[in-house]
Amino acid sequence: MGTARYIARRLIFSLCLILGVSVILFAMINAIGNPVEVLLAERPGITEEMIQAVTEYYGLNGSVTDRYFTWIWALLRLDFGTSIIYNLPVSEMLVTYGLETLKIQVPAILIALLVSVLISVLAATRQYSRVDFGVIASAMVGHSMPGFLLGIVLILIFSYSLGILPSYGAYSTRNPLWGSDVADALWHMVLPVGMLVFFNCATLTLLLRSSLVDVLRQDFITAARASGLPERRVVFGHALRNAFIPVLTYLGILFGLMLGTAPVTETVFTWPGLGALYIMAIQQLDYPLIMGATMVITVMLVTATLLTDIAYVAIDPRIRLG
Amino acid sequence: MSDATLPAIAAPRQRAPGIWRQSWYRFRRNRAGLIGLAMVTLVVLVALLAPFAAPFAPDDTSAMLRGAARRAPSALHWLGTDRNGYDVFTRMIYGARTALAVGLGAMIIASVIGVIIGGIAGYAGGMVDELLMRFAEFFMVIPVFVVILAVVRLFGIVVVGTWLEDIPNLNLMTIIVLLGCFEWPPIARMARAEFLRLRNSEFVEAAHCIGSSRRDILLRHILPNAMPPLIVLVALGIGGAILAETMVSFLGFGDPRAVSWGQSLYFNYEALKVAPWAVLSPGAALFVTVLGFNLLADGLTDAFNPRTRQ
Numbered sequence: 001m002g003t004a005r006y007i008a009r010r011l012i013f014s015l016c017l018i019l020g021v022s023v024i025l026f027a028m029i030n031a032i033g034n035p036v037e038v039l040l041a042e043r044p045g046i047t048e049e050m051i052q053a054v055t056e057y058y059g060l061n062g063s064v065t066d067r068y069f070t071w072i073w074a075l076l077r078l079d080f081g082t083s084i085i086y087n088l089p090v091s092e093m094l095v096t097y098g099l100e101t102l103k104i105q106v107p108a109i110l111i112a113l114l115v116s117v118l119i120s121v122l123a124a125t126r127q128y129s130r131v132d133f134g135v136i137a138s139a140m141v142g143h144s145m146p147g148f149l150l151g152i153v154l155i156l157i158f159s160y161s162l163g164i165l166p167s168y169g170a171y172s173t174r175n176p177l178w179g180s181d182v183a184d185a186l187w188h189m190v191l192p193v194g195m196l197v198f199f200n201c202a203t204l205t206l207l208l209r210s211s212l213v214d215v216l217r218q219d220f221i222t223a224a225r226a227s228g229l230p231e232r233r234v235v236f237g238h239a240l241r242n243a244f245i246p247v248l249t250y251l252g253i254l255f256g257l258m259l260g261t262a263p264v265t266e267t268v269f270t271w272p273g274l275g276a277l278y279i280m281a282i283q284q285l286d287y288p289l290i291m292g293a294t295m296v297i298t299v300m301l302v303t304a305t306l307l308t309d310i311a312y313v314a315i316d317p318r319i320r321l322g
Numbered sequence: 323m324s325d326a327t328l329p330a331i332a333a334p335r336q337r338a339p340g341i342w343r344q345s346w347y348r349f350r351r352n353r354a355g356l357i358g359l360a361m362v363t364l365v366v367l368v369a370l371l372a373p374f375a376a377p378f379a380p381d382d383t384s385a386m387l388r389g390a391a392r393r394a395p396s397a398l399h400w401l402g403t404d405r406n407g408y409d410v411f412t413r414m415i416y417g418a419r420t421a422l423a424v425g426l427g428a429m430i431i432a433s434v435i436g437v438i439i440g441g442i443a444g445y446a447g448g449m450v451d452e453l454l455m456r457f458a459e460f461f462m463v464i465p466v467f468v469v470i471l472a473v474v475r476l477f478g479i480v481v482v483g484t485w486l487e488d489i490p491n492l493n494l495m496t497i498i499v500l501l502g503c504f505e506w507p508p509i510a511r512m513a514r515a516e517f518l519r520l521r522n523s524e525f526v527e528a529a530h531c532i533g534s535s536r537r538d539i540l541l542r543h544i545l546p547n548a549m550p551p552l553i554v555l556v557a558l559g560i561g562g563a564i565l566a567e568t569m570v571s572f573l574g575f576g577d578p579r580a581v582s583w584g585q586s587l588y589f590n591y592e593a594l595k596v597a598p599w600a601v602l603s604p605g606a607a608l609f610v611t612v613l614g615f616n617l618l619a620d621g622l623t624d625a626f627n628p629r630t631r632q
Contacts, residue, residue, distance in 0.1 A: 013456070021464055028473065140354070140620070144613035146565055148572065149605045152594065156602075160595050260467045264569045268591075278468065279573055282475045290472060297465045305463055 142202030252308030355621015361614025431502025436509025444517025561615030
């Protein structure tokens with residue numbers, strides 16, 4: 001099977017996935033009962049007429065299939081409806097909050113990659129040494145450390161004990177650091193990004209180290225050394241490129257994990273991102289916001305998986321497509 | 323009879339150690355695995371002996387009445403008291419019970435679903451295999467944690483006023499069932515690979531030849547041999563499920579009536595600055611448990627599969 005056909009197949013499967021999630025989400029919310037009744041269940045003093053009026057206002061009086069297609073058709077035109085609680089277009093809110101989430105997650109993954117490459121090269125070229133064992137042990141411990149606990153510890157140390165970094169929010173409400181908004185934003189990013197870097201680094205280092213150890217034993221490395229290449233080029237040029245392949249597939253999973261647990265991360269740091277928005281939406285039962293946020297998170301996850309799948313075949317021609 | 327011939331005739335040849343015993347020999351030499359086993363044993367013992375180990379009752383808030391809420395660790399309250407007047411050490415010990423119930427409950431459900439789906443896919447092959455594995459892949463890509471949060475919240479509203487409301491700890495059980503229903507795909511994939519490998523092995527062929535029923539072949543010949551890698555996944559999954567439940571509770575969607583580490587974290591996070599011990603203690607317990615299960619799973623991988631050892 002050719003690469004183009006493989007990519008087309010993955011693309012179709014991804015679209016099916018997104019569609020499937022949308023059906024399940026919609027069915028789940030409707031199976032639970034009339035959204036209006038659920039919405040008003042926790043608010044006393046509601047009359048039958050008010051329920052009628054609200055149902056009509058949100059266009060909820062058609063059949064389930066009709067409403068599903070109306071919703072999906074609106075989604076395709078990027079119309080996510082209006083938030084019930086905030087009375088703002090959901091699409092606008094998703095963009096604003098989504099950018100805040102990416103603002104900490106993308107730098108975190110990039111920095112983590114860089115750091116884990118350096119650490120694993122250090123460990124793998126000194127296999128079974130004290131450095132190597134130290135790296136494995138601390139990566140194993142870090143891998144098991146739940147991210148949000150680490151965040152709490154970081155806040156205790158850097159915000160409460162030392163008082164040098166802010167413990168919450170993405171911006172200062174007044175008096176930004178050094179009078180500069182950029183410096184202020186960066187200053188607020190340090191703790192959440194630091195936590196995510198540590199969280200990603202531990203797992204990436206474990207993977208990359210064992211992959212590097214494997215590659216460094218192979219014949220072509222011996223050949224490269226025998227041909228008189230400097231060790232630095234053997235490790236960084238030849239070995240690292242090959243050791244990276246299994247790590248690459250993991251990047252998609254890691255990004256998904258980070259996005260999936262964004263609600264926790266953003267609660268710890270009171271970060272105004274997609275996860276925090278999602279928590280507010282389900283606490284307040286803001287249906288358009290719940291459905292919009294879930295769809296956006298799903299699309300981001302599926303895209304990450306798709307990109308890693310494609311990158312995988314692009315990098316390693318040995319992989320049999322199927 | 324001379325002594326020289328005796329051993330050769332009389333002493334029966336010792337039976338070769340089986341797969342489990344061999345694995346135990348290898349596991350015993352793995353330091354990380356043993357540390358993990360010790361940590362897990364500690365958590366299990368603490369959970370079993372909670373009423374004897376805990377200095378106070380889990381619902382004892384008398385410290386509040388004495389005006390001793392949010393007190394730092396002391397001789398009376400070893401890990402201090404939290405903002406509700408609970409003894410932090412007691413709540414930490416009782417939390418181990420909830421954690422293990424969540425981990426075991428979720429993984430039992432996940433294993434049953436995973437083995438059935440994976441087993442059928444691997445043994446049947448063809449179109450059935452393709453469909454079931456696409457189905458599993460679907461569950462691996464959707465944002466599980468996010469979906470669980472929404473379902474727990476919505477389900478909590480739906481049950482109000484129905485008979486379901488009378489079930490004790492309904493909320494916690496919902497979380498357990500949901501975790502089980504979402505954590506099965508890795509088990510199904512592994513079960514499929516193992517069933518596929520064993521389906522064509524010689525001893526299964528031999529069982530076919532002597533006329534064993536298909537049920538016997540699946541349950542008595544293939545399943546026991548497929549167990550080792552599945553056990554590793556279950557050990558990993560228990561830690562994962564405990565972590566997930568704690569995060570759900572930490573966000574405030576947990577069971578308010580359950581004594582769990584996540585609940586303690588949720589109630590005390592606001593008071594982090596004043597009473598950090600009330601947050602750090604359940605956090606440390608969670609960390610030890612998750613690390614224990616991860617190390618145990620790591621040791622088991624090496625023990626069951628010596629070739630992957632590096």
